[in-house]
Amino acid sequence: MSTIVNCEWLHERLNDDPENMVVVDVRFYLNDAEAGRKAYLKDHIPNAVYLDLEKDLSDKPQKHGGKHPLPDMETFVAKLGNIGINNDTDVVIYDQSNDMFAARLWWLLDYVGHEKIFLLDGGYDEWVNQGYEVSDEIPTLTSSKKFIPDFQKYTVADIEEVKEKMETGAATLIDSRARARYLGKTEPLYIKAGHIPGAKNFFWKDVLDDRGKWKSPAELEDNFSALSKDDEIIVSCGSGVSACPNILALRTAGYKNVKLYPGSFSDWISYPENKVTKGEE
Template identity: 40%
Template sequence: MSEPLRTLITPERLIHQLQAPNWVVVDCRHDLGNPDFGRAAYAKGHIPGAHFLHMDDELSGPRTGNNGRHPLPDPAVLARRLGEIGINRDSQVVAYDDGGGMYAARLWWLLNWLGHRQVAVLDGGFQAWCSASALLSQKDATPTPTRFDAELQPLAVDVDYVNTHKGSDAMLLIDARSPDRFRGENETIDPVGGHIPGAINRFFKDNLGPDGRFKPAEQLRREFTPLMADRGPEHVVHQCGSGVTACHNILAMEIAGLPGGRLYPGSWSEWCADAGRAVARGA
């Protein structure tokens, strides 16, 4: 039996695993501005046998108006849904999207949060798959339901933790949003522009090469290590707009051999919902 995959898988390897027992492929395509996009894209054509999970409806929990745009789902609810599409604790899961891994990395992180390490993101996503293979399907996958037993891991921190530790040596807060949104410019998603005081910026797209695949591990390590400024990765907390693209930076650090960072799921959208919290602007 081959070693479980815990970060990335190439399309070329996945082609040979589509019929492998207990491999489950999940389509995570999404568009923040068009919530119906993912389901429509899945219906138009997807990797054969892939199941679809929706970012808003299944990979996030209910919104209250002050807990961010993509709060974490209830672990029991998510575990039940994973079991419904055939994922159990022995499954090798592969997640993909068409956005450079920005949504697939969310499922990758969620599964790690639930204690399941055998999950990989398809490197290069749907575009790389289409370049490597002509295999597409319009048929909904037929699942073999099973039971997924979650073992929740301490991989997330809440807003109180971030508020208490911001600007201290105990926490390095890395914001995965684009540099302009980090500075408080061109904010079109959240009602307030800016960033959490003390945060530094690492745009998640900087983890990718021109081909849309993740940069080599050695290069990612060279780029992330100076950001940590002698801190260990266990002191890093990742955030973004709503706790989605921050997972991309967590995955990149894992690829780089720098595991241990945690996620602030509420991220900027939760932080800025309270007018009493401080806001920083500029670089």
């Protein structure tokens, strides 16, 4: 079935078959690191657990590696078991709406080899708008499980691979940020503006329709029609988070050879010798 599920599907599963399902709330706000957790504590989908972008889904930034480097994988895998996820558990992830953070957890779960991952279309806003029950009760985690990882290392590209494949033309690099940031007209987060030379701009929010819902596979295929399905595609953004919706969308549209550059632009500019381009490619 599709990775994208609706509120009715989740509501039925929670009523009929809740035992082998974990619902994860990943609400987060880049301008207020505690706001997502506070929102979860106020109310959430019943029995949902909370994972934090910067405490659970990322490691602390270093000199190189970007603003949101991948978490230590041994720790991440242990956390999965601690919140009740093993290899057979259905995992449903939701954000405030269809934001980038749910896709970040989807990508991490896919990277460690989990197969039963779902995103709630419309996120928490849609759940509330449809009148489904919410709760402020924090679930008690009494029975941890063990998740056995099967790392999909071919889905990650580091900076050296990006450089090599951009020089040889062996891959297409996507920049998932808003167009004004890609063009270098504005940069709210980093000391340099522009993009990695050769990158093509596919704003991640373009995978959503006018209502903010996920586009259909056919619509996503049209969104990426300028890209060849025979090519390797490396997806970047600012720090490896908003790239993840594009990766999910590309996979949904039938692209097989898709990688994440986790450090993305924030890693690229941490090396003074790396050039940055402004304007159209």
